[in-house]
Every structure is written in C-alpha cells, then in structure tokens.
Amino acid sequence: MRRAGIVALNTFREAVRDRVLYSLVFFALLMMVAAIVVGQISIGIEESVIVSLGLSAISVIGLLISIFLGVALVSKEMEKRTLFALLAKPVRRWEFLLGKFGGLVLTLAVNTAAMALGLLLVMLYVKHTLERSDAVVLVAVYFILLKLALIVALALLFSCYTTPLLAILFTAGLYIVGLYVQELRNLPVDVMNPGTAAFTKWLSYLLPNFENFNVMALAAHGRAVPGALILQNTLYAVIYCSMVLTAASVVFSRRNLK
C-alpha cells in the first residue's frame, strides 16, 4: 500500500507537470462568460442555468481527463519503457496499477474540487447569497467524481490488454452505454425468449450504470439528494472499481513487457 502511495504521488506530479490543471483556466473563462451572459437575461432562472452549465462543464472536463489520461497511465509507461526500471524495484504489479489509479483520481479530485469552488463563487455572484440547499451542488460534484473514478478504472483495464486508441474507444463507448443501462433493465423481459432475457439481465448488471450518478436536475432546482442514494452510489463505485482494478491486475500481472 505504501508503495502504491509512492506511485500515486508521482502520477499526480506528472499530471501537474503535464499542465492538466490548466483545464481550470478553461473552466474559469467559461463560467465567467456564462455569469455575465446569464446576468443580463435574468428572469429568475439564472441559478438553474448556471448550475446545469457548471456541472456539465465539470463532468465533461473530468471525462476528457479521465479517459485520455486513464488510458495513458499504463500504456505510456509501457511504450516509453519507463516501467522496466520501476518494476525492477520492490514493487508488485498490482501495487503499480493501484498507485496509477490513485494518482489520477487524486488529480481529478483536486481539479474537480477547484472547479466546484469556482461554481459556488459564480453562484454567489449571480444570487448574491448562498443557502444551505445549495449544498446539493457539492453532492452532485461528488457523484461526478465517483463516476470519473469508475471511468479511470475502466480505461486502465482496457489499456492493459489493447492499444491506447482502442482503449479510448472502448472506454468512451462503455461510458455512453452506461448512461442507458437503466433502459436495458427496464426492457420488457417477459416478451423475449428466456435466453435473450437472461443475457440482457446479465449484461445490464455487468455494464457500469452511470445513470444514478446524474443528479443535475435535482441540483439545478436546489432539491436535496436522498442520503440513501449517496450511500448507494458510494458503495457501487467502490465495489465496481475494486472489481475492475482486480481484473486489470490479473491481466497486467501476466503481461510480457515489450
């Protein structure tokens, strides 16, 4: 675990030096423009527009970082052969993977937290006050972060056994599918033949479900998110990430390095 921590801190340092946090500048500019524009059309919906826009931006920026950097985490080290010297140190391969994962999630957490702070500032600017109910925005941001962690885990898994380009496509594809898994579960199973029904059910539980992580509608209207959902999503993310990372470790531990 300590060794995974060493890898994680270096991964964070790499992300910072690769100027990942510059995405914050982009976010800041976007929110400033939005605040000015929305401020002019004010008819009482400024807040929900700002919140929706802000959360969407946080989500999209995070998604881009987690997919592209998530796939690069391991594949770049293999391609550049920086792994050779590292794995000759007393580090197990799963410790390396866990560290890489942890490092990028840490990066995303810092990045997302900074953007959330920015969003709160813009809300304050538009509304001139912050209420207790605005805390729902923080819950929404937390859910986005959980979702991003899941994506990083998936990107890591794919990059362990395929090329970076394919891994990016798979991860992005799975993310899109994951937005609609709920529909798959709601399919009218009784009209299908039993084989297809069982397969659909299996698939709907195997695929990541991102729908529950989206509470933008609640947040935009300042409505509270039930505590049970927070617990459920946290558990879901932890368990799903653990399973994906375990699978990645199994694949990666047998891999011959070029």
Added chain:
Amino acid sequence: MPGSAIEIENLTKEYPFGFLHLRKKTSLEGLNMQVETGEVFGFIGPNGAGKSTTIKLLMGLIFPTAGNARILGKPISDVEMHRDIGYLPEQPYFYDYLTAAEVLDYFARFHDLTAADRKERVQRMLKKVGLETAGKIQLRKYSKGMLQRVGLAQAILHDPKLVILDEPMSGLDPVGRREVRDIILELKRDGKTVMFSTHILSDAEVLCDRVGVIVGGKLRGVGAPGQMVDMKTQGMEIVFELPAGSNAPLLSKVTKMGERYRLQVPEEELYAAIEQLRGAGARIHSVTQVKATLEEFFMNLVEADRAQAAAVEVNGK
C-alpha cells in the same frame, strides 16, 4: 556467502507470431547457467542472441515459456528479492518530466530509506556517474549517454548485492566507458555480484571472471575469458622475405604485405614450414605465436551458427 547468486535452469522463452499466433519464435532455448556470488559475469552474444531476453526474464518483466531461475536463493517471481538487486535496462528511459535527482529520489523511496539518507545517496550517485552538474535538468533534455548514466545510478543507488546491467557501455563516450569499468570493478571489490551483457569483447575480457557466450538463443560456452580462448587451436605466424624471382612451395597460403610475406601454420607444422622456406632461400624475420582472442572464438561461433541456420533453411524447403 557461498553459493550461486543466479541459478538458471532450462530457461526457455518463445514468442508466438504470425497468423493467430500459431507459429513460435524461440528467443531462448533451455538455458542452464550459474552466476557465482562475488564474480563479474559477462554475457556476450551477437544482436538478437537472447541476452536481453534472459535478463528480462530474470527481472520478471517477461515470463518464461519453460524452466525457472533463482536469484539470491529466491524464485524470480518473488518481488521482495528486488530489494537486493539493481537493474539497468537496455536503452534506459525514465520519466522525462522529472530531473535526474527527482527520478533517483523516486526510486529510492521504494527502498524504505529516510529522507536524509535518500538525499545524501542521490547526490553521491549523481557524482559517481558524472552528472552532479546536470542533476536539476529535466530528463527530456538529456542525451542518450546521460540517460545511460542515470540508469546506472538508479541500479546501484540502494547498495544492492547483485547488479544486472544490460549493455552498460552502450551510448557512452570513452571517458564514460572507463568510468563504468571502474564502477564495475568497485562493485566487485565491495563483494557484489555483477552480471552484464555486452558486445564489446575487450571489456568482457578485462572485466570478467567468467563469460557466457550465447548465440541464437543457445548458450555456447561458459568459462574464464582466457580459457575460452584456449579452446581454439593456436597457430604460428612466420614473417619472411624472398629473394627476387624465387618461388616458395607454400606460397599459395601466403599473404603479401608490402615487401614481406606472412604465413600462418598450425603449431605442429612449424618446423616443416621453416625447412621449406629455407629451401626456397627465404629470410625469416619473425616467428610468433598467434593468440586467438575472445573475438575470434566469438566470430567462429557466430559463423557456425549462420551456416547451420542456412543449412536448416535449405533442408526445410
């Protein structure tokens, strides 16, 4: 500590290739070899012989198709044993967003050293490999030889008992090569075991207690560099002059070098050759023993291997 630092048993590596990976290329075939504690062992062979393959198998970077190996008495799958070994990869590359000092510090962290100890060691190692002035430059601005030096520094940073170096001299200038030779000798003086691969036979000849020669994935000989040379029959070289217009019977085997002629004969035929030369009126300048070098031994093996490969190809078709 007696015993072998590295014991390799029947180590084999095949790479699948071609359609559906149905065909296999054997990069290493049933390698049996020991590296004794405290010795400097040279691993020599032509390009593609399987040197790096062997070393990567030992380091657990790739996995054997068959066979196994033990390092310092532990199976190679045991990562904890890496505490006591240092490894320099072939054409090393490190995180280019870090400086040399940062990379070394990062690697040192895996060895449970205190911050003060790490700092002191990093400085000492940078000095040892001649990078003390470049320690604060990002590695993306390093030259090939400088990266090689960083690689060497990280291999010996934690005071390992066994050091495995894959072509430590490659990319280095003459000064750097000399420094690497000194480092290897210093490791030996400190009682460490060193195994290194190289193409530079003269380096192997002066540095190694023993060398292993590998060609085409197969080990062709192990022994002290001097002994290996003895395996080849030695000859005698006669240098002579001929009076104008005369013809010596041995002349077909002779090479002309300016005014003089050079003739190489097996040792047992030396006196017969001298008799014949005297009969032809030759004036002998010198007779010297021709010492086969490690290089010749090596070249013979490589050529034999090529000939065999060609024969196999012809028979196969």
